[in-house]
Amino acid sequence: MDKIIIRGGKPLFGEVNIGGAKNAVLPIMAATVISPGHYNLTNVPNLRDTRTMAELLRVIGAKVEYNNHKMEIDSTTCNNPVAPYDLVKTMRASFDILGALISRFGYAEVSMPGGCAWGPRPVNYHIDALKKLGAHLNLDHGNIIASGKLTGNEIKFKFPSVGATKNALMAAVKANGKTIIRNAAREPEIDTLVDFLNLLGAVITGKSTSTLMIEGVNALDDNLDFEIIPDRIEAGTFLIAAALIGGEITLTGVNPNHLSAVINKLKASGTEVIIFENKIKVCASKEIKAVDMTTAPYPEFPTDLQAQWMALMTKCTSSVTIIDEVYFDRFTHVAELSRLGANIKLERNVATVTGIDTLIGAPVMSTDIRASASLILACLAADGESEISRVYHIDRGYENIEKKFQKLGADINRISN
Ligand code: EPU
Numbered sequence: 001m002d003k004i005i006i007r008g009g010k011p012l013f014g015e016v017n018i019g020g021a022k023n024a025v026l027p028i029m030a031a032t033v034i035s036p037g038h039y040n041l042t043n044v045p046n047l048r049d050t051r052t053m054a055e056l057l058r059v060i061g062a063k064v065e066y067n068n069h070k071m072e073i074d075s076t077t078c079n080n081p082v083a084p085y086d087l088v089k090t091m092r093a094s095f096d097i098l099g100a101l102i103s104r105f106g107y108a109e110v111s112m113p114g115g116c117a118w119g120p121r122p123v124n125y126h127i128d129a130l131k132k133l134g135a136h137l138n139l140d141h142g143n144i145i146a147s148g149k150l151t152g153n154e155i156k157f158k159f160p161s162v163g164a165t166k167n168a169l170m171a172a173v174k175a176n177g178k179t180i181i182r183n184a185a186r187e188p189e190i191d192t193l194v195d196f197l198n199l200l201g202a203v204i205t206g207k208s209t210s211t212l213m214i215e216g217v218n219a220l221d222d223n224l225d226f227e228i229i230p231d232r233i234e235a236g237t238f239l240i241a242a243a244l245i246g247g248e249i250t251l252t253g254v255n256p257n258h259l260s261a262v263i264n265k266l267k268a269s270g271t272e273v274i275i276f277e278n279k280i281k282v283c284a285s286k287e288i289k290a291v292d293m294t295t296a297p298y299p300e301f302p303t304d305l306q307a308q309w310m311a312l313m314t315k316c317t318s319s320v321t322i323i324d325e326v327y328f329d330r331f332t333h334v335a336e337l338s339r340l341g342a343n344i345k346l347e348r349n350v351a352t353v354t355g356i357d358t359l360i361g362a363p364v365m366s367t368d369i370r371a372s373a374s375l376i377l378a379c380l381a382a383d384g385e386s387e388i389s390r391v392y393h394i395d396r397g398y399e400n401i402e403k404k405f406q407k408l409g410a411d412i413n414r415i416s417n
Contacts, residue, residue, distance in 0.1 A: 007411040008382040011247030019045040020228035037222030085111040099170030125164035152177035232258040307374035314342035316355035333371035361386035369397035
């Protein structure tokens with residue numbers, strides 16, 4: 001298993017280019033199944049998760065080619081509406097395929113995703129939404145079996161779930177009649193799925209609002225070229241990195257509009273942030289002011305940057321509270337950050353972080369994608385040497401993260417075993 005070795009304390013300088021969004025491309029890859037056709041996706045990041053989704057599409061019968069951030073998908077050959085446990089268990093987003101499969105075949109067999117490193121992560125909203133559209137659902141040997149001809153209806157989510165909104169959208173585009181999704185998620189990754197589906201001939205209105213309206217159509221078009229939006233979480237990770245580690249860096253290939261909540265918090269922490277059309281320049285300040293943070297659905301501060309924000313606050317001037325309102329259990333990084341000397345107390349979903357002057361390098365362990373990112377940041381800011389194990393987690397969501405940090409002047413190396 002690969003390890004990352006870091007010698008901390010070197011400030012960051014230079015430019016870093018941000019890749020395409022993992023959480024945008026995964027549902028779009030799934031959506032290519034809805035209508036048999038040829039799809040050319042650009043700005044596709046080379047990640048473990050995109051490779052897993054490509055594998056899943058091949059199991060379903062699609063042809064998928066990937067080269068240099070371009071992906072060609074031929075979904076005309078799809079003939080097997082089954083997403084097996086082996087793939088779904090490694091990546092929860094495989095469950096995004098459920099809505100696409102039932103839309104195409106009127107039948108889908110998708111393994112239940114189970115839990116993940118930080119808790120159970122249920123799929124009840126996805127299932128209730130499909131039932132509202134008239135699907136019959138059964139659980140057999142850990143697989144959800146969904147079947148039936150779908151009819152538009154009103155769906156109201158208790159919480160604006162990103163995944164359930166995606167599945168409901170994909171199921172509804174070819175349903176008979178009109179569907180209304182209330183309390184829909186408003187993340188940029190939902191907007192881009194709406195754009196993709198509308199360009200294919202779907203009729204979806206209400207983009208960027210919590211009410212999405214879908215007029216079902218009989219068929220969609222059969223080919224599309226589509227560019228994936230920049231990854232706001234990778235961008236946010238580098239913004240926070242510069243604020244914590246020190247120096248001055250410029251992010252290119254970003255959409256600053258998707259990062260307003262994060263930029264506002266960074267400014268409150270004393271960090272200088274200068275926004276251009278698709279660039280952001282960030283200059284660290286000498287001291288990091290204490291800034292409380294609570295995660296919530298978009299446009300609020302994203303849960304996917306909670307761990308990185310906590311790494312930043314380990315060196316703040318006083319104490320802060322960090323609350324995760326999206327995932328109550330997403331705190332596996334707390335114990336690892338504490339190994340570097342961070343002063344963090346955790347009660348349920350509320351972490352109290354008291355800043356210290358110096359983090360000290362240590363061996364630490366990755367537990368999930370974003371927890372791993374926070375450890376990289378903290379180790380880069382720490383005095384001395386750190387070793388991060390189980391880095392396969394980070395490869396799920398960040399392409400060549402160590403190379404990007406090396407280019408900014410950091411002393412970070414991967415050791416492959
Ligand atoms: N929830 C339910 N029932 C459901 C679905 C969700 O109770 O049927 C709850 C969840 O337990 C959670 C909340 O609703 O408390 C929000 O979950 P959501 O469905 O919005 O999350 P998701 O679609 O499973 C996506 C991202 C996550 C990101 C969340 C929140 C993808 C592939 N994943 O997950 O990204 O944290 O939205 O923004 O888009 C990551 O990239 O590291 C990651 C975990």
